Amino acid sequence: MQLFVFICAGLMILAGAIGVITRSHPVHAALSLVLTLFGVAVLYVEQEAQFLAAVQVIVYAGAIVVLFLFVIMLLGVDKAEDLRIEPFRLQRKVAAIVGGGVIGLVAFAAISSRDNIGTAARAAAGATNDPDSNIRTLARDLFSDHVLAFELTSVLLVIAVVGTVLLARRAPKTPTDVPQ
Amino acid sequence: MTSFPILTLLVLVPAAGALAVAAFSTRRPEWTKLLALLSSVFTGALSVWLVVAFDKSNADFQFVSKHLWIKPWGISWHLGVDGISLFLLLLTGVLFPIVIAGTDPHQNHRRYLAWMLLLEAGLMGSFVSLDLFLFFVFFEIVLVPMYFLIAGWGYEGRVYAATKFFLFTMTGSAFMLVGVIATAFLAKGRGPLTFDLIELAKADFATSTGRWLFFAFAVAFAVKVPIFPLHTWLPDAHTQAPTGGSVILAGVMLKLGTYGLLRFGVFLFPEAARWSRSLWLTLAVIGIIYGAIAATMQKDLKRLVAYSSVAHLGFIVLGIFAMTSQSMTGGVMQNINHGVSTGALFLLVGMIYDRRHTRQIADLKGLQKVAPIFAGVFMVVMLSSIGVPGLNGFIGEYLVLIGSFLTARWWTVVAATGVILAALYLLWAYQRVFHGEPDDANRTFPELKLREAAVLLPLVGVIVFTGVYPKPMLDRIEPSVKRLIEHVTEKTNYVEPQPVAVAP
Amino acid sequence: MIAAAVPTTTWYLVLAAVLFGIGTVGVLVRRNPLIMLMCVELMLNAVNLTFVAVARKLNDIGGQTTVFFVMVVAAAEVVVGLGIIVAILRRKPNATADDLAELKG
C-alpha cells in the first residue's frame, strides 16, 4: 500500500514537473505545477506531516498557483513559448549535464550514505510520531525553539508588502532612459 | 645622542609643506612656490645638519627614534640613519629644492608642488625606515605622487608611461609585501610578531626559506633599480616625465632599489644573497653593457640618459653583490654620484626642451657655438657620467670595479668595458647636439640663464668636490658597509677576501 | 515481492533529487520568467520533500517546522517576484528572459 501510494504520488510529481518544464503555454505549466504540488502533499501525509500537507494544498496549490494564473491573465502574457528554438547552442546541453549531474550526484550521495541519514540523536523539541497531534507538536516547536525564525517570517512578509507597494507604483509617463 | 627627532622631521616637514601648498589659495602662484621652496629648503637644511652631526665613528644606526605605531601587528615608527642611507637623505634634501626652484610645470603649479613635496616626504621616509612595514608603506606611497607627476605634467605619452611605471613597480611590491609578512611570521617563532628590521636580521631562516624570501624582496627592488630585463618601464617613465619628475626619478627613486637590496636584501638574507650572487652579477653586467648599447642607439636625448641609468645602476648592483667593502662602498657612493650627475643631465635636457621644444637629437645641432657656457656645464656633467677621474662618477664606479674584482674577476673585467661604451654614447650624443655649425632653428638657442646656472652650480660643485675629495663621504659610508659585511660573515661562512698584503 | 517493499527514506530522497534536478533544468531552459519562477518552486518543493522525509527518519519535528518557514519564504518570494515581473512586463509586454539582456559584458 505504502509503495503504491509512493509510486502514484511520485508519478504525479514527476509528470507535473516535466509538464512545467515542457509545456509551452504558461497556463498549462501552472496547472502542471499544481499536479506536482498535490503529489508532494500526498507524500507529506505519507510522512506524517499532515499539517504541512494541508498548508501545501491551501497555500501552495491554492494561493500561489492562483497568483501565477492571475498574473498570466492580468498581463496577457499567455503567449506560448516556442520551445523548439534555443538561441544558445550549448544551453540545453549544459542544462542536461547540470540536471543529470545534480540528480546523479545527489542520488548517489543519498544512496551511498543511506545508513547515516537520520541516525543522529533526535533534538528535544518533539517527535514526528508524537502521540500528540502533528499540529500541536509543530506549534510547540515553532514557538519555542524556532520562535525567532517565526518572528523573522513576519519581517519577510513586511518586506513583501512594502516591496509590492514600491513596485506597484505607476511608472512615470516619461522614462528617462528611453531617448526621445 | 640627541632626542631631537630630526628624522621624523625630515619626513614630516615636506609632508606638512605638501598639505600647506595644497591648501594654499591659487591666486598667488609665486607665494605657493615660495612656500614649497621654503619647506624643501628647510628639509634640505635639516639633511645637511644631519650629515654634519653624524658621528662617523659609529657604524650603527644613529638618531634613532622608535614609537609603537600599530600595536597588534608589532609595527613601530622606527627610524634611523647610518652611512648607507645618510647621503641618500642628503641627496634627497638637496635635489628637491633644486628641482622646485629650477623647473616650472606647464600648468597648475600648486598641485605639482604639493605632489613634489609629498614625494619628498615619501622618499625621506623610505630611506630612514627601520621597520619593514614602515618601509613598505613609504616605498609604495611614493608611487602615487610620481604617478600623478608623470601623468599630469608629462609629455605626449605620459599616461601610458605613468601607468606602466605604476603597475610595473606595484607588481614588484606585490611580491615584496608577501615577503615582508612571511619574513615577520617565519622569524616570529614563539616571540611576539615584529616587523623591526634589526630584530628580524637576528633571525635565522632555513636555507630554502631564506632564498624564497630574498627572492620576494629582490624582485621588487630589481624592478625599481631596474635590473635587466625588468627595466622597460624606465625609459618610458623618464622620457615622459616632466623635467623635475625625471630628476627625482633618476636621482633618488631608483636608489630605492639599490638601497633596498643592501638594507633589506643582503642584510636580512645574507645566505640567499650569497647563493644567488652569480645571477645578480650576471644581470648587472648585462645591464651595464646592454643599457649602454641601447643608449647608443636612442634618438631621443632623454631616452638616452634613461638608458644610461640602466647601465650605471648595473655598476651599483655589481658592487652590492660582489660584497667587498670597496665594492659596496663604491655602490653606495655611486648611488649619490649617479643621482647628482644624472639629475643634472636631466635638468640640462629639460632646459634644452624648454628652449627648443624637442628632445630629438636630430633636431639639435651646434649648440656649443651659440651657448658655450651651457655646453661647458653639460660637458662637465657628461664627463662625470662617463666616469672621468677627478669627477665624482669615477670614484664610485672605480671602487665598485676594484672591489668586485676581488670576488668576481671576470664579471668585473666585462663590466669595465662599460666605461668604453659610456664614452661612446655620451660623446656621440654630445657631438650631434653641441658640435657642428648650428642650423637656423638652433642659431637662436639662448645661453644659460642666471637662475638655471644657480640651480646647476651646486650640482657641478658636488661633482667636482666629490671627485677630488671623496674622503668625507667614504669615511661615513665605510663603517656601515663594513658592519653589513660583518653581519654577512656572522650569518654565513663568507669571509671578505683581502688582497695579498704587500710586505712592508 | 515488490508490493511488500516499503519505500524507505532513500526512495524519497532520490525522488526529491529528481524533482530538484528537473526544476534546475527548467530554470536553465525556459525563457518565460513566470515559468522560471515556477521551476524555482519545483526546486523548493523538492527540498521540502527532503526535509519531511529526513524529519520522519530522524523522528524530529524540526524538519517540518523548517518546511513551514520555507513555504512562507516561497510565498514572499513569489509575491515580490511577480511584482517585479509585472512591473517589467508592463514596460515590455511579452518579454522573455532572453530579451532582458541589456546589461552585459
Added chain:
Amino acid sequence: MLDVVWLIPALPLAGFVLILLFGRRLGDPKAGYLATLMCGAAFAVTVGVFFDLLSKRTEQRSHIIRMFSWVPVGSLNVDLSFLADPLSITMCLFVTGIGTLIHLYAIGYMHGDPRFSKFFLYLNLFALSMLLLVLGENMLVTFLGWEGVGTCSYLLISFWHERESAATAGKKAFVTNRVGDWGFMVAMFFAFQATGTLSYGGINTAAHTMAQSTATAIALFCFLGACGKSAQLPLYIWLPDAMEGPTPVSALIHAATMVTAGVYLMCRISPVLGAASSYAPTLIAVVGAATALFAATIAVAQNDIKRVLAYSTISQLGYMFLAVGSGAYTAAIFHMITHAFFKALLFLGSGAVIHGMNHEQDMRRMGALRKVMPITAATFIVGWLAIAGVPPFAGFWSKDDILLAAYDKSPVLWAVGLVTALLTAYYMTRQVIMVFYGKARWDDAHDEHGAHGDFHPHESPAIMLVPLVVLAGLAIIGGGINLPFSSRTEKLAHWLEPVVGGHESLTGKVSLAVIAAVVALIGIGAAIMIYAQHKAKPIEPRVLQNGWYYDATVRRFMGGPGREAFDAVAWYDATVIDGAVNGVGRLVRGTAQKIRTVQTGNVRNYAAAIGVGVVLLLAWFVVVRGNL
C-alpha cells in the same frame, strides 16, 4: 726644494682656475701669457727639483710627497701623492719645458681665434693632467692624469668643433683611448688584488713575489692601456685623425708628451714587466716593431703635412715600445726625449707653414717655401736631420740605442727597425722637399681653393719662431745626454738607473751604428732622387695612401655590422623585452575581452554557470572527498 713638488702641477692648476674665472676678461693675448707663465713657472720649479735630486745620493733620489688621502676604503688606501724620482722628474722637465715653448708658440698661432682664452684653459688643464700622470705615486693618480690628458686631448682635437671632422676626430680619440683605459683599469685591479696597494713602490717591490701569471697580466693589460694612449697597433687609428686639432696641440699632446705616456707607464712598472713571462716583453717588442714599420710605410704616401708627421709619430712610438720590449728602458726614455724635441719642432714647424699658408695643409700645394719662411725652413731641416737619424743629431743616438737593444733581443726585430729607419729618412726627406724645395705650387692652389683674396705665404711672428729655434737647438744637441762612448757619457742611463734598473752594455756595436747611419743616408738619397731630381716615379700606392685600409675597415665595421648589432640590441629592447611587457598587458585585456563574451547578459546563461559550478562542487565533495 723637493717638498714643493706639488707646486709643479699646482701652477698649471692655478692657471686653469684663473683662466676659467677671468679668461674672457683677460682675452687675447693676456690669457695666453698667463698660461705660459704658469707653465714656465712649473718648469722652473721642476728644474729646481731636478737639481735637488741630482744633489742627492743615488739611492735617495726617490721622494714621495703625500697630499691627502684620496680614496681610502678598507684595504684600499689610495693617497693623492706625488713621486719625485729621476724618471718622473725627467718627464716633468721636458713636459714643462716643451710645454712652455709650445704655450708660447700658441700665443702667436692662436692669435685672433674667437676662443683664444679657452684654448689656453684647456692647455693648462692638459699640463696639469700630464704632470699628475708623470708625478703620480700610484697607479690611480697616474690614471687620473691619464684620463685627464685623454679628456684634454678630446677637447683640444675638437677645438674647432664646428668642423664635423674635428668633432668626430675628438670623439674617436677619446673612445679609442678608453679601450686602452679599460686595460689600464684591469691592470690596476690585478695589481691591487696581488699586492693590496696601487703605489708603484709597493707593486714593484712585490713584483718578484707575485705569481708570474699575475705579473704577466698586469704587464699586458698595462700595455693595452699604453697601446691606446701611445697609438700602437691596433689602437693607433685615432692619432692621424687627431691632426684636426690646432697644430700646437698636435705638437704638445700628439707628439711630445701625451702619446709618450704609454712608454712612461711601461718604464714605471718595469720590474713587473721583468717578472712577467718572457712572451710579454717579446709581444711588446713585436707590436712596437710592427707599428713602427707599419706606420712608416703609410707615412711614405701621405700628402697632408701633419698626417705625415702623425704617422711618423706612431712609427717613432713603435721604436720606443721596441725598446721597452727589448728591456732597454733607458733607450726608450732617451728616444722619448729626443723625439719630443725634434717631433715638437717638426710639428711647430709645420704649424708655422700652415699658419703662413693660411691653413693649407696639402703638401702638393706647397713647395719652395724656404724662400718665404727661412727660419721655419732652417729649423724644420734640423728636425728632419734629427729624425732621419743623421749623426750627430739627437735622433741618431737614441735610435741607435734602440736598434742595438733590438739586435740584442732578436736580429729580426733589428732588421725591422732598420727598414723603418730607412723609410723614416725617406719620407721625411720627401716632406722637406715637397714643402720647402722645388716649385712653388701655392699659386695654382688659390684658384681651386677659392681662397679669399691675395694669398701670400709669410713667415710667422717672432713669438712662434723663438720656440722653433730653441727646439732646433735641442734637436741638435739633445743626443748629448746619453752618448754611448763610455759609461761616463751615458748620463741618462745612470740617472735613471734607480728606477728602470741597470743599463745595457753597448760595447762592440759600432758596426751596427754605422749601418744605421748608412741606411739613413740611403733613405735620404732615394727621396732626393725621386722628389727633387725626379729620377723615378714616386712610390705612393693607394693602399699606403689609405693606410693599408685599416682605418677604413674599422670604420666600415663600426658603421656596418657594429652599428647593426647595436641597432639589433635596441630593436630587441623595444620589441622583445618591452614587447613582452606590453604583451602581458595585451594578454590580460585580450583574455578579459574573451571572457567578457561569457557575460552575455542572459540570465539563463548565468544560471547555467551556477549550475556548472554546482555540479563541479558536488563532484569534488561527493566523488573526490566522499566515500567512493
Added chain:
Amino acid sequence: MIAADPVLLGPSVNWFALSPLLILLGAAVVLLVVGALMPRRPPHVYALFTVAAGLATMIVCFFLWDNITDGGASTLVGGALRFDVFTMFITITIAASLVLVALSTDDYLRREGLEGPEVYALYLLASIGGVIMGSANDLIVLFLGLEILSISFYVMSASHRKRIESQESGIKYFILGGFSSAFFLYGIAMVYGTAGSTNFSKIVASFNAIVPAQRHDAFILAGVALLIVGLGFKVAAVPFHFWTPDVYQGAPTPVTSFMGSVGKVAAFGAMLRVLIYALPHWSDDYRPIVWTLAVLTVVVGSTMAVVQTNVKRMLAFSSVSHAGFILIGVEAAAHRAGQPDLGDGIPSALLYMLLYSVLVVGSFAVVTMVSRTGDNATDLSSFRGLGKSHPFLAFGMTVLLLAQAGVPLTSGFVAKFGVLQAAVEEHSYAIAIIGMVASVIAAFLYLRIMVSMWITEPETGDADREAVRVPLWTGVAVALAVGFTLLVGFYPGWLIDAAKAAVITK
C-alpha cells in the same frame, strides 16, 4: 484538550541583547507608518531618521560589546542567535554602511523623483537580515536572514521605475537569487538529515559524535557543497558572480552601494558562521574549494574589470575581486576551523569587510553624484574633467580608489595587509602572491578612473553636460568615507584589535 496541554515555555529572551535588531525593526515600522500617514514629504527627514537609527544601533552595539567582553559570549532566543563580538562587529559594520548609504540616498531619490519612505524602510529591514545572517546560530535562522536581505535587494534593485535597466537587474537578481537559494536550502536539508538539527551547536555536537566513522559521508559533503554554492552566490565568488556586474550596474546607485557593503558583509558573515563555526569538521574538504574560489575570484574579478568602460561595472568587478580577497581571509580561517585558537583569518576577513564597506559606499556615493539625473551617466567619460570642476570630490574619489588599489596609508592597504598576513600565517603563500598580482591588474582600473578625472583632456560638448551637483548629505557621506579611509590608513591599531577580539571566545 487544550487545558491538558503542558504550559508552553518559550525561550528566555534577553531583550537588551536583541536591541540592535529591535531598533532597526522599530525604525522601519515607524517609517512605514509615519510615511503612510504624512501627506507631505519633508526633505531629509526619512534619511536622517534612518541615519539616527543606524547610529543608535551602533551606539547600542558598543555597550553590548562591553557586556560581552565582561560577561562572555552567549546565545540568544533559544540558541537561534549567537551573541558575541563577531556579531557586534558585523552589526556595527552594517549599521555604519547603513548610515552612509542613507546619507547618499537622500538627494538621489529627490533627483530621480522617487521620494518615499519605502526605500529607507527596506534598507532597515535588509539590515536586519544582514545582522541575522552574521549572528545566526541556526541554519534556518540564517536562511531566513538571507531571504530577508535578498528579497529586499530584489525589490530595491528594481525600484527605479524610470530605468528599464533597474528592472532588468531586479529580475535577473531575483531569478538567480531564488535559484541559488534553492541550492542553499537543499544543502541545509542535507546537513539536517545527517546532523539531526539545524542549530550550529547541535550540529557540531552531533558531528563530534559521528565524524570519525563518517568522515567521508557523501550526503553531508553534498550538503556542504550546496551550502558553499548558496554562500558563494551571495558573496559573488566566481563562477557564481555573473549577476554582480549586471545588477550593480542596473540597480539605483545608492542601492548598489548598499548591496556592495551590507550585502557583502552579511554574506561573508554567514559564510564564516557556516563554514568555521558550524562545519569545522569538514574544513579539510572545503578548504581547497575556498582556495580555488578565492583565486578564481580575485583573478577574474580584476581581469574583467580592466576592460570595462562603465564605472559602475568596473566597481562591480572590482567588488568581485575584493570578495576574492576576503575569501583569502576565509581560507586562512579555514585552516584553524575547530581549533581553540582561530587565528587571524576571521579577524582579517572582518576587518576587510568593514573597511571595504566604507570604501565602496564612498565610491558609489561619488558615482551617485556624477551619474546625474537619470542615473545613467556612469560611463568613464562622465568622469572627465571632474578634477577641474570638482577638485575636492575628485580628490575624495582618488583616495577611495587608491585605497581600493591597496596603496599604503589608506584603509585598503590595512585590509589587504590583514588578509595577506592571515594567509601567510597559515603558509598559504601561493594564494597571497596570486592575490597581490591580481591586485596589480585591478590597480590598472583604478588608474583609468583617476586618469579620466584628472588628466583626460576635455572634449567638445563637455560643457553642455549637466553639471555635477554635490548635495550636502551625499557630500558628508563621501567626506566621512574618505576621512575614515585615511584615519584607518594612518592609525589602524584600534580597529585591528577590535577585529581580533571577534574570535576571542570566552
